[in-house]
Amino acid sequence: MTDNNYVIRPIQPDDNAKIAVTIRKVLIEMGVPKVGTAYADKALDSMFENYQQQSARYFVIELNDEIIGGAGIAPLDNYNGPVCELQKMYFLPEARGKGLGLQMMTICLEFAKSAGFKTVYLETMPYMKDAQKLYNKVGFKYIDGPMGDTGHYSCTVWMIKNI
Template sequence: MNTPIIRLIEKRDNPQIAKVIRSVLIDFNVPKVGTAYADAALDCMFETYQKPKSSYFVVEENNKIIGGAGIAQLDNYQGNVCELQKMYFLPEARGRGVGMQMMEFCLAKANEFGFEKIYLETMEYMVHAQTLYKKAGFEYIESAIGDTGHYSCPVHMLKKL
């Protein structure tokens, strides 16, 4: 088994990363409405992250995409805050430190872009993800900020950069 490589998304990755994200969401029985599952961006992730101050990274192992995560300006919010977006990993990527490595890539990029804070939304039962977020310095906040359209995600977290 090769060491996983974290790199910026390429156009050719679109079908694989869409499949990874949908697969993970189905595995976790996430609602298909009001979550990332319904996002039009899933099938055009490369194009979605070509806008300023946004990046999406994929994890590749043995020529297969096994996960990804990105950052972009928080939608419908006036402050200098970005959102950690679409951070999902297939079972073979989990428990190997890949999530923390990916988090470091995203936080470094958020700092490089000059954001002051980074926000995320998740499901209450995604406890392993929340453990990673807390380890990375995220704290729970009472309610959503901005409007991502993910009204089915009840857990909101924020980190100062």
């Protein structure tokens, strides 16, 4: 999918280092703790390999051969049932405010539905208000506590959407 010079596509092996740097930059910019969040995930340095199961997919946004954002869907860790998690949705400043978040969300939700999931879960930080606006816009609702066990104990906002 393209919009001007932006390309949203599935992650490739050569994207691993680029997406790890992109995600860490955004997390540092947002003041996210380095423990109990995606920053500390071992998967961050091998994203391609971690999304190579049938029910998981990670997408990146590319602009002029640079990775400027990404998001993925995978089964919710330590949870039984048709629930997936929207994972590692982060965009550099140059990707924000251009409708790319909505495009990425649409792609991720379409994949989740096609993979047989019935519910999408996500975790975020209370001060990530722009992200929460997007999540609300596409139908996510707040819930009172975490589902599964993602290891992201520093994330204190939880949301779900039935698909």
